[in-house]
Each structure stands twice: as structure tokens, then as C-alpha cells.
Amino acid sequence: MSAVLCGALCHAQTTLTIATVNNGDMIVMQRLSKQFEQQHPDIHLDWVVLEENILRQKTTTDAATHGGQYDVVTIGPLEAPIWGRRGWLLPLQTRLSQSYDLNDVLKPIRDGASDSGNLYAVPFYAESSLTYYRKDLFAAAGLTMPAQPTYDDIARFAKALNNPAKDIYGVCLRGKPGWGENMAFITTMANTFGGRWFDAAWKPQFNSPQWRHAVQFYVDLLHKYGPPGSSSSGFNENLTLFENGRCGMWIDATVAASALSNANQSKVANTVGFAPAPVAVTPHGAQWLWFWALAVPASSKHADAAVKFVEWATSKQYIQLVAQADGWASVPPGTRHSTYEQPLYLASASFATLTYQSIMAADPLHPTREPVPYTGVQLVVIPAFPTIGNQVGQLLAAALVGNITVDQALEQAQYATERVEKRMEVGH
């Protein structure tokens, strides 16, 4: 009788519902997860792959209402500490096994995914920002990219490289409005120009000379040396422009490096050079820090199985698995020290060391020169940030198009942020 019961129950499957974004690394994870199912025949994986904003809305609703629809969610540095603080996520540091080697995970990312000493998510991949440039155009113009470029260098190089007659533009930058689009880049610019989003008393700082200087510099740079239609260009559009040889330089996410170096899709794969993100008056917050991490909602009905999956997908062994299946150049970057100790990875990805240095240099706990009451480099880790960031992004895109002046945009940004702040009780 017990054997019959065991036959029915011992093979009962736990189904984990995993919510994730439609990025290349996640698609690889979905494909390779069959190996996890083979290793854990009692666990079946159900995938929900969605566009980033829809995913954010769905998982936020579910986590906030303890709906229990998802066992594993893919979240970023904006959600991990806030959701963790609110008790929507399970703390992971005590649930991960010894062999997971948490100290191998890069510290800036652990900091970004933690709140009050509790780790609420473990990174699947992470990125910072770099300066991409065309070595052939630099050589032809007699220019040399310094080991650490400044924004004045970028302006000088952009002027020399700009050649609209040949459809080559000095510099490509994000202009598409959105807290994760133009504001990601502009915030790093404002940081390195000495600015910050809020002072210690949570007063918005858009009316500061640092913000004015940074935004004017950005608008002038794109007006003089940027491609037409920059205000509608995000990551994907600029990636295509650079791959097709239309940009002399591009400052954007480190994750673009592998695509630009891939001769199958990039026409400039052999001539692309890499340098750190530029600085202005301070190195603080000059390069951003973003990650996609896996977390287990507190409402998950299969928390133990979910932690097993999270551990598998973010482990050293998973990175080895991707390397065996698709080659070292395809492994999820930016998460573990051990990845950057692999000679094969360093040999296959010439940008690897620079990516590692950029991530390690980013400090989400101290992102600006002046002290701030918030964490996050190119974002402010508060629930109101998407609302504020999108509004400010729209205003700065309007300044880029020329519908309003930079001064008007910043004045309106100050007013809009104060209003949202009041409504959403930021800082209380």
C-alpha cells in the first residue's frame, strides 16, 4: 500500500512559475533550464516571458497583494531593496547553500540588491557603462582615446569625427524619454558634473548649476555632433547605428560590447574600441550600475524549490554550462569574480576587464560627490522614481528637440518633482 502511495506522491511534481524579461541572456537560461529539470525531476518550470514594463507591473501587483502567482521573479535594483523592506521577498542569504559562494558575487551588486543587511535577490547578469569608439576613425583623425576620457575630450573628439556628409556622427547618446532610457545616461552625467537628484533634506536639485551645466552639455553635444532624431533613440536604436558605422563614439551599457564585437551582426566589429565612461569634475557616479536579479516572492507556495532554481541559475556552474553550450563570450556578465578569473573568458571578450572595473567602481550606496539620502547610481531607489524619472525624461527630451530651453526644462523638472514628492510623500 505504501509503495503504491509513494508511487503516486513521490513523483508529484512541483511547478515553478518564473517571470522574466525577453533579453538574450534570459532566453538562453530558458533553453538551458531543461538541464535543471533533468537534475530535479520533481520540479517543472513554467516560463512567463514579458516586456520589461509589463513584467514590472504584473509582478508588482502580485507581490504587493501576495497573489502567489510567481515563484521566481526577475527584478532590478529599483525593486529589490524596496520590495525586500516591505516584506514582499524572501531574504536569501540564509537560504543559499554553502557551495553557492556568495562572496564571489560582486559587492556593488550585492549592495544594490540588499536592504538593512538582508540580500533579497541574486544577480543573473549585471552591467555598467562604457565609451565605445571607432579606432579606425580615431586613427584617421589622428586622435587617441585616453585611458580615462573626460566629457571635454568627448566633445573635442566628437567635433573631429563628425561628418554628416558621410552619414557619420561624432557621438550617439540616448535621447528617448524614460527613467531607464535617457535618464539613465543623463543622471550619470549629472553625477559626474557634481550634481545629485536630491539633497540630504530630499529637496530636488534640478535648479543647481551642476544639473544646468550637465544638461546643457548633453543637449549641445547632440545638437552639434549627434545623429538626426536623437530624441527617439534608445539603447536598441543607437546599437544599430553604431553597428552600421554611423557613430564615432557611443556611451552606453557594457552589455552592448559583445554585440558590437560580433562580426555576424556588427560591421565595425574589428574596429570598435572600449574605454571607461567619461568623467567631468568627479568620478562619483560617472558609470551606472544595473542588474537583472532573481528573487523569490514571500507569497511563493514553493519557496524551497524556487530557491533551488535561483541558486542554479546564478551559480558558477551555470556560467560554465553557458560557456560549454554557447561559448565563453555568451556567459552572463558582471556578476561573479570567478568569471573574470577565467582565462578563456578574458581571451574571448576583450572588453571583459573594463566591464569588471566599471562595475566595481560603481557605488550604489555613495553615488554622488555630495551626500544624498538615497541609494542607486543612475536611479533613485524610491517607489516614486519611475513617475518622477519619466516626467523629467520627457522634459529633457523636449529640451533636446528644442521645444523648450534647458532652463525651462529644469525649472519644470524641479516643479514636477516637488509635486510628485509631496503627493507620494518621498522622504517620509
Next chain:
Amino acid sequence: MTLSYSKLQRKMLMTVLAWIVAFLIFFPVFWMILTSFKSETEAISRVPHLFFSATLDGYRAVQEQANYLHFAWNSLVVSLGSTVLALVFAIPSAYSMAFSPTRRTRGTLLWMLSTKMMPPVGALVSVYLIFRDAGLLDTKTGLLIVDALANLPIIVWMLYTYFKEVPREVLEAARMDGAGPLREIYNLLLPLSMPGIVSTSLLAVILAWNEAFWSLTLTTSKAAPLAAFIASFSSPEGLFYAKLSAASTMAIAPILLLGWASQKQLVRGLTFGAVK
């Protein structure tokens, strides 16, 4: 002669205008279908190309990444089911309001319609909590109920308009012969206003098929319809326009064919009683 010439001119002008309007309405769909046959690089090209070397890579990638038939089946069940459920409630409601109006009928109709003016996100948390407690999250039954409720005001309004066209005397005659309300509806009202009911049903199916907000919010994997299928092909990092267009083309194809096949019925129903 002059009059017929100017009539001809006006007719030509109207024809040209109709074609321009039809073209403008159809153009986004046409461009989406065209993009679905492009390569990702071609799809994002700054200079849009009308002529290019067509590829099925987008469709291939979509097929490899998601189970289209699973999503399509869910869409079919939910849109047909929600339409039937909404009709079950809407027909008696519209019947009572059309043939036994009170001084509050008009106000009731307007109130019903006003619920469509509220942004659905305003009811999101309460609906989500009800669904959670009722065990309806990620179920076709749950989505079917929400879609039926969302479309109910429009369906009642349309049916009310059609029922008003049916001569009251016909129903009164049946009543004198001893027919009850159910018999009146079944034997007289439904056959007499069948074109209107069919066009209302078609519209309800189309609205439920295209509904995205609740479909995306209340389902995860088991009951996810084609709206969720489309949403999985957009990406913040990497090129996706061709794949997204291929997924969208696959998602709208069944409803586009249904609309095309039934356009005569649809137009007949929508213009029912428009000209007396």
C-alpha cells in the same frame, strides 16, 4: 448634363476620400505585416524600405520561443465564452429596458456606459484581490468573466438600440396569445433582431480578443491569451521589431479573417435601423 457631371465629380471625390481613409486606417497593419517579413536590422532601418529580401526568420524565432496554439486556444475560449456570457445577461436587460422603460432607464443606461470611462487600472487591486481569494487568477473562467463584464455596457446599449426598432405591437400581439417574456424573447425578439445580435456578438468577440489590460494582469501562463504572447516579444536590449511584428501578425490573423469573412453581416448589423 452639368448636374450629372458634378454628381460624377462628387462621387469620384468621395471614392478617393474613402480610399485615402481606408488606406490610413489599414496602413499600420500593412506595415506590421511587411515588417514581420524583414530581418531585424532591416526592420529598425532609419530609412524604411518597401522592397527588401523577405525572410521568415521572425516567424521561425516566434515559433521556437513560444507555443502559439496554446495562447490562441485561450484567446478563442475566452472571447467566445465571454461573448456568450455577456449575451445571457444583456438580452434580458436590453429587453426590459426597451419594452418596459421606467423614468430611470435612461439614467441606468448612461451609468452603465459611464463605467467604461473609468481607467481599468483604478479597479486593478480590488479585482486582483477578489480573483486571488476566489482562486480565479490565471484561469480562463476568471478572464472570461472579466471580459464579459467589461463588454456588457456596450452590448446592452447596442442590443437596446436594436430592440427599440422592433415594433412593440408584435410583442403585444404575442402577449395576448399567451406568450410569456421568455417566449417573447426566444420566438419573436431574437429572430427579428438577429442581424443586430450577430453584429453585436462579432463586435464583442473582437473586443474580447483584443483586450490586453486584464489579460496581461490576471493571467500568467495557463490561461494567458494572445495579448500575453505578443508582450513576450518586446525587449529593452536587443533587436525585436521583426519578431514582435511576426507575433502580432499571428495574433491578429484569426480575428482579421473573421472580420473579413463576416464584414457583410457586421455592416448590416451596425447600420440596422440607421435609415428608415
